[in-house]
Amino acid sequence: xxxxxxxxxxxxxxxxxxxxxxxxxxxxxxxxxxxxxxxxxxxxxxxxxxxxxxxxxxxxxxxxxxxxxxxxxxxxxxxxxxxxxxxxxxxxxxxxxxxxxxxxxxxxxxxxxxxxxxxxxxxxxxxxxxxxxxxxxxxxxxxxxxxxxxxxxxxxxxxxxxxxxxxxxxxxxxxxxxxxxxxxxxxxxxxxxxxxxxxxxxxxxxxxxxxxxxxxxxxxxxxxxxxxxxxxxxxxxxxxxxxxxxxxxxxxxxxxxxxxxxxxxxxxxxxxxxxxxxxxxxxxxxxxxxxxxxxxxxxxxxxxxxxxxxxxxxxxxxxxxxxxxxxxxxxxxxxxxxxxxxxxxxxxxxxxxxxxxxxxxxxxxxxxxxxxxxxxxxxx
Amino acid sequence: xxxxxxxxxxxxxxxxxxxxxxxxxxxxxxxxxxxxxxxxxxxxxxxxxxxxxxxxxxxxxxxxxxxxxxxxxxxxxxxxxxxxxxxxxxxxxxxxxxxxxxxxxxxxxxxxxxxxxxxxxxxxxxxxxxxxxxxxxxxxxxxxxxxxxxxxxxxxxxxxxxxxxxxxxxxxxxxxxxxxxxxxxxxxxxxxxxxxxxxxxxxxxxxxxxxxxxxxxxxxxxxxxxxxxxxxxxxxxxxxxxxxxxxx
Ligand SMILES: Cc1cc2nc3c(=O)[nH]c(=O)nc-3n(C[C@H](O)[C@H](O)[C@H](O)COP(=O)(O)OP(=O)(O)OC[C@H]3O[C@@H](n4cnc5c(N)ncnc54)[C@H](O)[C@@H]3O)c2cc1C
Numbered sequence: 001x002x003x004x005x006x007x008x009x010x011x012x013x014x015x016x017x018x019x020x021x022x023x024x025x026x027x028x029x030x031x032x033x034x035x036x037x038x039x040x041x042x043x044x045x046x047x048x049x050x051x052x053x054x055x056x057x058x059x060x061x062x063x064x065x066x067x068x069x070x071x072x073x074x075x076x077x078x079x080x081x082x083x084x085x086x087x088x089x090x091x092x093x094x095x096x097x098x099x100x101x102x103x104x105x106x107x108x109x110x111x112x113x114x115x116x117x118x119x120x121x122x123x124x125x126x127x128x129x130x131x132x133x134x135x136x137x138x139x140x141x142x143x144x145x146x147x148x149x150x151x152x153x154x155x156x157x158x159x160x161x162x163x164x165x166x167x168x169x170x171x172x173x174x175x176x177x178x179x180x181x182x183x184x185x186x187x188x189x190x191x192x193x194x195x196x197x198x199x200x201x202x203x204x205x206x207x208x209x210x211x212x213x214x215x216x217x218x219x220x221x222x223x224x225x226x227x228x229x230x231x232x233x234x235x236x237x238x239x240x241x242x243x244x245x246x247x248x249x250x251x252x253x254x255x256x257x258x259x260x261x262x263x264x265x266x267x268x269x270x271x272x273x274x275x276x277x278x279x280x281x282x283x284x285x286x287x288x289x290x291x292x293x294x295x296x297x298x299x300x301x302x303x304x305x306x307x308x309x310x311x312x313x314x315x316x317x318x319x320x321x322x323x324x325x326x327x328x329x330x331x332x333x334x335x336x337x338x339x340x341x342x343x344x345x346x347x348x349x350x351x352x353x354x355x356x357x358x359x360x361x362x363x364x365x366x367x368x369x370x371x372x373x374x375x376x377x378x379x380x
Numbered sequence: 381x382x383x384x385x386x387x388x389x390x391x392x393x394x395x396x397x398x399x400x401x402x403x404x405x406x407x408x409x410x411x412x413x414x415x416x417x418x419x420x421x422x423x424x425x426x427x428x429x430x431x432x433x434x435x436x437x438x439x440x441x442x443x444x445x446x447x448x449x450x451x452x453x454x455x456x457x458x459x460x461x462x463x464x465x466x467x468x469x470x471x472x473x474x475x476x477x478x479x480x481x482x483x484x485x486x487x488x489x490x491x492x493x494x495x496x497x498x499x500x501x502x503x504x505x506x507x508x509x510x511x512x513x514x515x516x517x518x519x520x521x522x523x524x525x526x527x528x529x530x531x532x533x534x535x536x537x538x539x540x541x542x543x544x545x546x547x548x549x550x551x552x553x554x555x556x557x558x559x560x561x562x563x564x565x566x567x568x569x570x571x572x573x574x575x576x577x578x579x580x581x582x583x584x585x586x587x588x589x590x591x592x593x594x595x596x597x598x599x600x601x602x603x604x605x606x607x608x609x610x611x612x613x614x615x616x617x618x619x620x621x622x623x624x625x626x627x628x
Contacts, residue, residue: 007452011570014414019564049567062567072567 003297005067012068013075019048020079028080031206032351035198037082042117045087050076051117053091055099060112066307067300070248077252081355082206084252088245089158089207090114094121097167097238098185101226110165110185119164123242124154124186124212125235132368134169135178135232139214141170148184148224150192150217158362160210161198163188167238168214169231181231185223192217203354236313241306242363243316247299247323250359254292254327257334257352261285264338281337288330295323314376317369324359324366331356381435384489385426385459386480386507387419389443389450390500404592405470415450418495420562421555425525426493427458428560432527436460438489442479444468448578455573456565462578467585470592473505475585480506481513482583491531492552496521504554511552518552519545523559 005013023044031037045051054069055061064072069091077084098111113119130137139152150170157166166188171180186193192215199209226234262285265276275281302319305312331353335342342349360366391397392412399406415423423439430437439454441447442465451462465479492514494507504520511518523542524534531551535543565573607617622628 007449008570008574010449011452011456011565011573012567015564015567015570047566048564049569052568057568057571063571064567068567 005071009065009068009071012064013071016048016050016072016075017078019044020076020083024076024083025079028083029348029351031080031082032355033205035200035205037080037086037206041083042120045083046117050087051090052115053087053095055091055095055111055115059099059107060115061095061099062115066244067303070244070299070303073245073248074252074255077249078256079252080206081249081253081352082204084249085158085204085207085246085358086120088242088249089123090121092242092245093123093238094159094165094167096241097123097183097225097234100237101183101230101234102185105222106185106225114165120159120162121164122157122159122162122166122188123238124157124160124166124168126156127153128155132365134235135181136174137169137171137181138174139168139170140174141172141182141184141219143172146221148219148221150184150186150214150219152214153196154212154214156199156362157208157210157212159208160188160212161195161208163195167225167234169235171231172229176229178232179229181235182228183225183231183234184219185225186217186219188212190217190219202357203351204358237311239363240311240313240316243320243369244299244302244306246359246363247295247302247316247319250320250323250327250356251292251296251299253352253356253359254288254295254323254330257327257330257349257356258285258288258292260349260352261288261330261334261337264341268339275337284333284337288326288333291322291326291329295319295326298322312376314373317364317372317376320359320363321366321369321373324356327356327359381429381433381491382487382489383426383430383435383437384484384487384492385419385422385437385439385454386492386494386510387423387439387441387450387454388416388495388498388500389413389441389447390416390498393499399595404595406595413446413449415453416495416498416500418497418499418555418557419450419454420495421557421559422493422495422553423454423457423459424560424562425553425555426491427563429491429525429527430458430460435490438463438487440465440480440483442467442471442476451578452570452573453565455576455578456570457563458569459576461576464578464580466580466582469585471585472588472590472592473501473503474509474589475587477506477509477513478586479583480510483581485514488550490549490551491527492516492550494552494554496554496556507552507554514550514552516550516552517547518554519547520554521556522553523556525553525555525559 049062052062054064054066057063073088095114114121127137142149166186168184168186173180194213196211265281266274268275298319302315335349335353338349341347392414395411397406437459439459440463497504508518521535522533523536526532531547607614
């Protein structure tokens with residue numbers, strides 16, 4: 001057993017951290033305030049090769065090992081959680097299913113531009129009536145001679161507003177439940193795709209969360225991803241990986257909160273001494289560090305498993321459950337340690353607190369993670 | 381053009397340094413290490429020169445096993461190959477220069493870049509000593525660098541002055557902060573650096589000419605007290621303090 005990072009992983013971590021601290025963090029407050037990631041951030045991620053993440057070089061990617069990718073999302077999220085999920089959703093939800101289930105031709109046509117950041121990736125599963133229960137989705141597809149025709153709607157799509165490349169899920173017959181679902185590669189600029197709105201949200205405000213109407217969208221036959229009716233399996237496998245990236249986002253937020261709290265507790269003086277000398281504060285810091293570190297170990301283990309193609313739905317679910325809880329807990333305690341200043345928008349704590357919450361909701365709520373974990377127990 | 385960069389891995393300056401009593405170096409356990417900041421400018425200058433003239437860029441470091449991370453970074457930034465002289469002892473400048481000299485004296489490098497100093501020891505001598513040992517031109521503290529057959533550099537002087545110099549190759553240049561904008565190694569290049577040639581060698585260091593006697597923080601200076609209040613209050617406070625210390 002080896003808990004250390006190798007040289008490449010350390011170097012990736014240090015590099016992304018440095019870039020994120022120098023170029024992303026200074027803009028995090030404005031990103032939140034303006035509900036938009038500054039446009040210049042996208043080419044900066046491209047320059048570093050972040051968009052290509054763990055996709056192998058022969059498919060146009062950056063060839064990172066999976067843990068290095070997870071370290072990148074963590075470092076980016078510590079600087080700005082909106083920017084963190086921009087990468088996480090692009091790579092884990094947009095690129096991953098095409099990489100895993102795409103043909104050689106599909107990879108050349110769709111994956112390579114995604115890896116360069118020429119297109120931003122997204123994943124269109126959720127619908128107004130189908131959230132946790134994705135098998136109940138209602139978007140229909142009809143098979144025509146040379147294309148499929150999709151009609152329905154999609155809700156809460158991260159990165160949707162970039163109108164790049166998505167993986168969209170639809171059913172041939174809702175009565176078939178999860179067995180009727182197929183996955184398709186979708187160019188979001190196709191006729192019939194209408195961006196209805198970008199959601200106003202509590203946190204990760206810089207990240208697009210978009211609603212779409214799909215009206216007889218023509219998708220060429222060669223954009224079917226995997227086999228017909230394999231969509232549900234593709235979605236679930238994708239989310240097993242995606243959850244690790246959301247865990248990494250949560251770790252980044254939690255680490256930032258802990259760092260800020262630690263710093264503040266040595267600077268802020270009350271009753272004649274730094275508040276960090278009060279045991280009540282020290283215990284908070286200790287609990288935060290312990291929660292964060294255990295979530296980190298779980299997340300890195302999930303990443304390590306995925307790297308050797310032994311991904312486990314249960315381990316990913318445990319990682320996300322723990323990491324999102326750690327993010328929620330650490331931002332709450334860090335805000336408390338900052339007192340009134342934590343509540344003030346002058347300080348970053350209230351933003352981190354708002355950003356943390358989403359990690360307990362998307363890519364499966366914490367309740368759903370527990371369902372996945374419990375199911376694994378039954379298998380024995 | 382044959383180019384060499386000499387680099388060192390140092391403890392991150394944000395570390396909390398602890399020196400056990402009687403020791404002459406800080407405890408390295410749990411510290412984070414990085415490529416010496418000055419050396420990042422040296423690597424960048426070397427990579428830019430290589431991009432301009434073509435040629436071959438070697439990076440060398442003398443240090444313990446962990447220093448391999450710094451070499452990896454230089455490879456990821458664009459060096460072609462790395463030489464790691466494994467050395468667990470803390471060498472003094474002359475020893476380090478001598479060890480590098482022994483490795484490279486037969487290589488005929490046209491240009492050698494080093495950082496102006498290392499951020500942990502700050503002696504600023506290794507580059508210049510190496511230049512002397514090789515009997516080539518050396519110039520230190522460089523803040524601008526150009527090459528067009530000859531080298532043209534600017535050196536930063538006290539009082540806000542800059543000196544412009546020209547010199548012929550072979551030459552050695554020590555790089556000051558701000559010489560350029562060191563690039564981030566790209567992620568694909570980090571992964572590719574794994575495949576670049578990296579040799580590990582050992583080379584006995586000559587005896588040290590210096591003896592480090594002690595290492596520790598400077599003695600704490602007396603605390604300053606800020607005297608506040610209106611003029612009368614301030615004056616009375618000063619008088620009281622002078623009286624207390626029997627100075628008035
Ligand atoms: C900012 C944001 C970004 C998102 N990005 C994407 C994206 O890119 N692509 C995409 O497809 N979707 C995305 N989503 C959708 C997200 O994954 C869903 O919101 C989430 O899965 C929950 O679905 P829901 O909102 O419909 O809640 P519901 O499923 O209606 O759940 C409501 C509550 O009931 C609980 N619940 C539901 N079923 C059970 C059960 N069986 N047992 C116990 N409790 C249960 C839930 O845990 C929750 O507390 C995003 C959502 C948000 C808010």
